[in-house]
Structure formats: structure tokens, C-alpha cells
Amino acid sequence: MSKPTEEIVQTLKRKQLRVTPQRFAVYANLLSRTDHPTAEQILSDLNQDAPVSSQATIYNCLQTLREVGLIREVLLEEGNCRYDANVQPHHHFRCGSCGAIADIPWQALQTIDLSHLNPDWQVSGYEVTVHGTCEACQA
Amino acid sequence: MSKPTEEIVQTLKRKQLRVTPQRFAVYANLLSRTDHPTAEQILSDLNQDAPVSSQATIYNCLQTLREVGLIREVLLEEGNCRYDANVQPHHHFRCGSCGAIADIPWQALQTIDLSHLNPDWQVSGYEVTVHGTCEACQA
DNA sequence: CTTTATCTTAGAATAGTTCTTAGTTAGGAT
DNA sequence: ATCCTAACTAAGAACTATTCTAAGATAAAG
Incomplete structure (x- = not known):
């Protein structure tokens, strides 16, 4: 599911989204994993070496990416909203x-x-x- | 899905649960409807004429009933946990x-x-x- | 009728998410 | 290359759904 950098950039631009470091990081992170992480897990994964994004921005990015159809939510347990970059059925x-x-x-x-x-x-x-x-x- | 009062009482007793007015009301309410209400909807439904149960008790009852397998949760939208008295597949x-x-x-x-x-x-x-x-x- | 483990309740606490507002920036226009 | 501005980020406040706490009430067994 992982994609080269340039392809991710183009995908975001095609959706008329500005390619910010935070937005890129969130989408690339989701594309690189298949474990359906929560917002919290993405946050700690992105910031584990150096600060990359705030919590508010993670939520913003996830919402935006969902609105344009690049990612979707997976709801299978109470109080835990997970995300998935695989939007195919x-x-x-x-x-x-x-x-x-x-x-x-x-x-x-x-x-x-x-x-x-x-x-x-x-x-x-x-x-x-x-x-x-x-x-x-x-x- | 609705059942006579006595049958509901027996069902609760069979699960070794005390038959309190609040617990009875929550379970009977769920049995009488098929719209998969949220805790909030059950609360306002039960208390619409006269005060029957507090919010905390609704949550307690739902949790208890779920633990003994009389009801189950249905998670299909973010931030909304719905309940269902139909526990058959x-x-x-x-x-x-x-x-x-x-x-x-x-x-x-x-x-x-x-x-x-x-x-x-x-x-x-x-x-x-x-x-x-x-x-x-x-x- | 007693007794007591279980239950209810109000309010505090918590967790996950969204909102607010001010400052920053990507990227098209100049 | 620099300017401009709509779009973006971020810290913290606010909000919402749910759980916890602790004190009083009660179902139901004896």
C-alpha cells in the first residue's frame, strides 16, 4: 500500500489539498501500515523521533483526508475510531x-x-x- | 421483540440480576423498539413523563445487561454507541x-x-x- | 422484619474529539 | 525572487460521551 513520495504529493494535489509536511506525514503514515491505527497511534508514531505534528493537526488532517475520500474510518470497537488508507471495498x-x-x-x-x-x-x-x-x- | 412483564422479570432473575425499576425499564424499553437507540435516547424516552432513571444508571444497566449477554452494542457511526436487545445473529x-x-x-x-x-x-x-x-x- | 450485598445517584473525573483564535505557510500571482 | 492571501498549523479551551466515586437506598434471601 506504500507509495513513492512523488505519487503521494500528486494524489494530494489532485484533491486540491496543499501539501504540508503534516498532511503528507499523516497520509504517508497511513499508507505505510495496515493495522488501522487510531489518531493517537498516528500522533505518537509521527512524533517519536522529532516533533512533526500537533494533536489538533492530526485530527484536522484525518478529517480532511476523509472528506476527499483518500482515507476512511473503521469503527469496530467502542470509543476507538480507527483509520484506513485502503478505500477500496x-x-x-x-x-x-x-x-x-x-x-x-x-x-x-x-x-x-x-x-x-x-x-x-x-x-x-x-x-x-x-x-x-x-x-x-x-x- | 416485546415480551410480557413477567417474562422479562424471569429473564433478569435467570441472569442473577436484581429486578430494579430502572434495570427493568431499560431492558423493557430496548425490547420494545428496533431502532437501536443510544444511551441518551433511552434516557430521554424513559424520563419523558416522569423521572425513572438517572443517566449514570442507564449506563450501568446497559453495561450490566451487555455483560450477561441480554443486549449488545451496535457500532456503525463515530461517537455513537447504539444498543440492541436482539442478540441472535x-x-x-x-x-x-x-x-x-x-x-x-x-x-x-x-x-x-x-x-x-x-x-x-x-x-x-x-x-x-x-x-x-x-x-x-x-x- | 432484618440484614446485607447489590443497586442507584449526583457529581467529579476521564478520554476522545472538535472548536477557537492567533500566528504561519504553500504556492499562485507579480 | 518576492509578495500575497487563502489555507493551514497549533496550543489550549471547550465539548461530548462514558466511566468512576462514594454515599445513601433497596431487592430479596433468611
């Missing part, structure tokens, strides 16, 4: 023990037929959340 | 416009084969979230 696995979240490729699960649901609904998409225990937690 | 439809949530019976969607996922995961279940627009929001 895909499913999630969540470990009920440690809370870890992993992506499941769209093609890994068969397509679900939604044509027989309530006809008054205009259905635009769906996603599957698989619950279980991850390898590390099965000790 | 089922799916959800969420209107992206008004945020309304509706249940989808388990049998309404075909069963998904999870046997080819990461073999290191111990899978315990899954659920589908369908996104779209509800009837009222299609004006």
Missing part, C-alpha cells in the same frame, strides 16, 4: 481478544446477493466483519 | 443519510463460506453491514 477481521484488525480482500469472500432485501432501500454497498481470535491470542 | 442496514439502522434477518442473506480465510485465525462468527439510503431519505 474490502472486509475486516477483528480479534475479540486483542482488538487487532486485519483486512480481508474483497475477492476472498463470495459476493452476497442483496436483491431480495427491503425494496424501499436503495442499497449502495456492503461489507463483512469477521469475528474471531488472531494467531497471537490463541496461546 | 443478524445483519444490519444503515442509512448513510439519516443514520437509521434496521435489522436484516440472518436468513435474508446467504451464508458466507469462511473456511478459506487465513488459517491462523480462529473464526467465531461474522455479520454483514449493508449501506444505502432508507425510504424516507430518498425524497
Whole structure:
């Protein structure tokens, strides 16, 4: 999911966003990981060596990036909003023990037929959340 | 989903919970509705005619009922924890416009084969979230 | 009727997120 | 290259949802 610097810059510009060091760092960080971090985790990751961004700016950047559709939120546990730079349709696995979240490729699960649901609904998409225990937690 | 009073009392006792007016009211309220209310909505619903329960008690009751498995949380939007007295497996439809949530019976969607996922995961279940627009929001 | 562990409650405390306001800056215009 | 300004960052205050605390109340067993 990681991309070269120049590609990230172009992606941001295409969305008419100024390429600031903070915004670049937040997006690049999200692109480089698949663990669906919280705002807090991104903050501490970015600032672990040198100060890069304030907390308020992390929240601003995440909100802006979400508004333009470059990232999305993943809500699978109470009081914890996680972020994902993979905006293509895909499913999630969540470990009920440690809370870890992993992506499941769209093609890994068969397509679900939604044509027989309530006809008054205009259905635009769906996603599957698989619950279980991850390898590390099965000790 | 609504049940007679005596049945609700017995259900609570079976879980070794004291049947207090507040706890009864919270559980009965949840059983009587299918709109997946938030703690705040339950609070104002219960107290709309006469004071029945404090906010702290609503949260206490919801937590207790969840711990014994009589209700469960539904997390589909940021900062809003909703509750559901339907603890049988089922799916959800969420209107992206008004945020309304509706249940989808388990049998309404075909069963998904999870046997080819990461073999290191111990899978315990899954659920589908369908996104779209509800009837009222299609004006 | 007693007794007591459990429960309720108001208010304080906490956690996560958003708002405010002042200063800074990316990047187009000159 | 420098100027200009709308967009951006940041510190701290504010807000919102939830949990905690501690003191009094009560369900229900004996």
C-alpha cells in the first residue's frame, strides 16, 4: 500500500489539498501500515523521533483526508475510531481478544446477493466483519 | 421483540440480576423498539413523563445487561454507541443519510463460506453491514 | 422484619474529539 | 525572487460521551 513520495504529493494535489509536511506525514503514515491505527497511534508514531505534528493537526488532517475520500474510518470497537488508507471495498477481521484488525480482500469472500432485501432501500454497498481470535491470542 | 412483564422479570432473575425499576425499564424499553437507540435516547424516552432513571444508571444497566449477554452494542457511526436487545445473529442496514439502522434477518442473506480465510485465525462468527439510503431519505 | 450485598445517584473525573483564535505557510500571482 | 492571501498549523479551551466515586437506598434471601 506504500507509495513513492512523488505519487503521494500528486494524489494530494489532485484533491486540491496543499501539501504540508503534516498532511503528507499523516497520509504517508497511513499508507505505510495496515493495522488501522487510531489518531493517537498516528500522533505518537509521527512524533517519536522529532516533533512533526500537533494533536489538533492530526485530527484536522484525518478529517480532511476523509472528506476527499483518500482515507476512511473503521469503527469496530467502542470509543476507538480507527483509520484506513485502503478505500477500496474490502472486509475486516477483528480479534475479540486483542482488538487487532486485519483486512480481508474483497475477492476472498463470495459476493452476497442483496436483491431480495427491503425494496424501499436503495442499497449502495456492503461489507463483512469477521469475528474471531488472531494467531497471537490463541496461546 | 416485546415480551410480557413477567417474562422479562424471569429473564433478569435467570441472569442473577436484581429486578430494579430502572434495570427493568431499560431492558423493557430496548425490547420494545428496533431502532437501536443510544444511551441518551433511552434516557430521554424513559424520563419523558416522569423521572425513572438517572443517566449514570442507564449506563450501568446497559453495561450490566451487555455483560450477561441480554443486549449488545451496535457500532456503525463515530461517537455513537447504539444498543440492541436482539442478540441472535443478524445483519444490519444503515442509512448513510439519516443514520437509521434496521435489522436484516440472518436468513435474508446467504451464508458466507469462511473456511478459506487465513488459517491462523480462529473464526467465531461474522455479520454483514449493508449501506444505502432508507425510504424516507430518498425524497 | 432484618440484614446485607447489590443497586442507584449526583457529581467529579476521564478520554476522545472538535472548536477557537492567533500566528504561519504553500504556492499562485507579480 | 518576492509578495500575497487563502489555507493551514497549533496550543489550549471547550465539548461530548462514558466511566468512576462514594454515599445513601433497596431487592430479596433468611
